Amino acid sequence: MSLTDPNSDSAPFFSDDNEGEESGEPKTELANEEEPVSGVTDRRAILTVGVLCFINLLNYMDRFTVAGVLPDIEQFFGIDDSMSGLLQTVFICSYMFLAPVFGYFGDRYNRKLIMCVGITFWAVVTLASSYIPKGYFGILLLTRGLVGVGEASYSTIAPTIIADLFIKEKRTRMLSVFYFAIPVGSGLGYIVGSKVDDLAQDWHWALRVTPGLGLIAVLLLITVVREPKRGAIEARPEHSLHRTSWAADIRALAKNPSFMLSTFGFTAVAFVTGSLALWAPTFLLRAAIFTGEKAPCFSGPCDTSDSLYFGIITCVTGVLGVGTGVEVSRRLRQRTPRADPLVCAAGLLLAAPFLYLSIVCAQASTIATYVFIFLGETFLSMNWAIVADILLYVVVPTRRSTAEALQIVVSHLFGDAGSPYLIGVLSDSLHKSDSYLWQFRSLQLSLLLCAFVAVAGGGFFLATALFIERDRHLAENYAHSDDEPIVVPKRGRSTKVPVSSVLI
Numbered sequence: 001m002s003l004t005d006p007n008s009d010s011a012p013f014f015s016d017d018n019e020g021e022e023s024g025e026p027k028t029e030l031a032n033e034e035e036p037v038s039g040v041t042d043r044r045a046i047l048t049v050g051v052l053c054f055i056n057l058l059n060y061m062d063r064f065t066v067a068g069v070l071p072d073i074e075q076f077f078g079i080d081d082s083m084s085g086l087l088q089t090v091f092i093c094s095y096m097f098l099a100p101v102f103g104y105f106g107d108r109y110n111r112k113l114i115m116c117v118g119i120t121f122w123a124v125v126t127l128a129s130s131y132i133p134k135g136y137f138g139i140l141l142l143t144r145g146l147v148g149v150g151e152a153s154y155s156t157i158a159p160t161i162i163a164d165l166f167i168k169e170k171r172t173r174m175l176s177v178f179y180f181a182i183p184v185g186s187g188l189g190y191i192v193g194s195k196v197d198d199l200a201q202d203w204h205w206a207l208r209v210t211p212g213l214g215l216i217a218v219l220l221l222i223t224v225v226r227e228p229k230r231g232a233i234e235a236r237p238e239h240s241l242h243r244t245s246w247a248a249d250i251r252a253l254a255k256n257p258s259f260m261l262s263t264f265g266f267t268a269v270a271f272v273t274g275s276l277a278l279w280a281p282t283f284l285l286r287a288a289i290f291t292g293e294k295a296p297c298f299s300g301p302c303d304t305s306d307s308l309y310f311g312i313i314t315c316v317t318g319v320l321g322v323g324t325g326v327e328v329s330r331r332l333r334q335r336t337p338r339a340d341p342l343v344c345a346a347g348l349l350l351a352a353p354f355l356y357l358s359i360v361c362a363q364a365s366t367i368a369t370y371v372f373i374f375l376g377e378t379f380l381s382m383n384w385a386i387v388a389d390i391l392l393y394v395v396v397p398t399r400r401s402t403a404e405a406l407q408i409v410v411s412h413l414f415g416d417a418g419s420p421y422l423i424g425v426l427s428d429s430l431h432k433s434d435s436y437l438w439q440f441r442s443l444q445l446s447l448l449l450c451a452f453v454a455v456a457g458g459g460f461f462l463a464t465a466l467f468i469e470r471d472r473h474l475a476e477n478y479a480h481s482d483d484e485p486i487v488v489p490k491r492g493r494s495t496k497v498p499v500s501s502v503l504i
């Protein structure tokens with residue numbers, strides 16, 4: 001391999017993209033013709049998506065298990081709403097700030113190895129968090145922050161592997177399967193958390209379910225998943241695209257209006273889902289206590305039936321929403337190339353009124369509240385797979401992990417990193433007394449903010465529709481500029497030089 005090859009700065013330990021070339025065995029012409037372009041067979045590619053979906057489901061299941069037993073955690077540690085909101089905020093902040101690090105490595109080194117290390121760390125820390133005794137809430141916050149390491153190592157990388165295994169409509173379908181795991185895993189988090197809490201009479205056991213499944217996921221990663229060649233499936237292997245520096249990648253992404261506007265739109269989705277994910281079961285419990293349907297919780301375990309019902313709704317609406325969004329987008333593409341951002345905008349704009357009604361009707365009718373939550377979450381879930389697909393086709397292959405990381409940072413920084421804590425602080429500040437009325441009313445008024453944020457997100461997706469055609473064309477026809485610096489190895493280290501100074 002030439003020293004000027006921009007891929008040669010990846011040691012064999014970190015990359016298996018070219019493992020076939022280093023085997024020392026001569027390749028026949030027939031073997032070359034039969035080998036898949038991506039380096040991964042169709043059967044293994046399907047199995048890879050299955051493993052990635054399983055891990056994605058576990059990630060979100062673990063994330064929302066805490067929300068499923070939040071009333072018990074509040075009672076156990078004696079904390080108020082603002083401190084409860086910190087549980088999600090600390091985790092998201094850790095996840096958010098580590099995402100660019102893993103995005104950088106994901107664009108340059110072996111993605112499979114990075115995921116294995118990250119998920120193993122996540123499983124160990126999650127298990128450790130279940131043994132924290134009363135009076136040590138700060139340690140629980142610390143462990144929830146460390147859990148973000150594992151999730152950041154996975155979420156930035158997994159979609160790019162799928163992008164390197166499939167193209168066009170098949171890629172969209174596989175991404176929709178992958179993103180089914182988000183609402184389904186979230187719903188299972190509530191369900192498993194509430195049921196394990198009920199059976200064990202101890203909320204700590206709810207946090208001990210996912211770590212064992214996480215170690216199984218690592219074994220599946222090692223035995224099933226194989227690293228595909230970046231960009232090869234699109235007939236644009238990464239050696240022809242050139243790896244640019246991280247700073248150049250960020251500048252290019254910042255000048256991509258479709259990527260940035262869709263990221264802002266997805267930020268609104270993250271804000272709303274983050275707020276509802278942590279506070280909806282608690283809000284429903286307080287509404288039931290206020291109306292006299294349930295007795296107050298003075299000592300654990302508290303009534304977790306609302307977490308169970310909310311979890312079931314989240315699972316069902318996730319499947320309906322993601323599937324409906326992908327199918328509507330597919331049909332609408334036959335009429336307009338702007339279908340994807342328009343469907344995302346419609347999903348948020350339709351979700352907003354139903355979320356508003358679910359909050360204001362909580363004290364009047366429990367059934368109506370659940371119906372409106374069902375409709376609002378269905379429309380909200382229409383965005384998941386489509387937003388991911390937009391990112392993959394408006395960004396060139398060698399920048400996709402970085403783009404995933406940047407989208408994670410922005411959407412969580414201004415979305416669900418602060419929204420649970422913000423809702424908790426607003427709720428505490430609106431308390432006029434410590435009565436059941438104001439425990440319910442203050443949280444109700446705080447959650448109304450979600451409906452207005454959803455409308456703003458719809459506006460960002462409408463703006464994305466203005467640029468989507470142009471940016472997709474630019475990404476598909478990307479040509480490396482002669483004046484753009486590329487990364488060239490020098491004694492095992494990366495050096496940024498202009499293309500014109502490299503002798504080939």
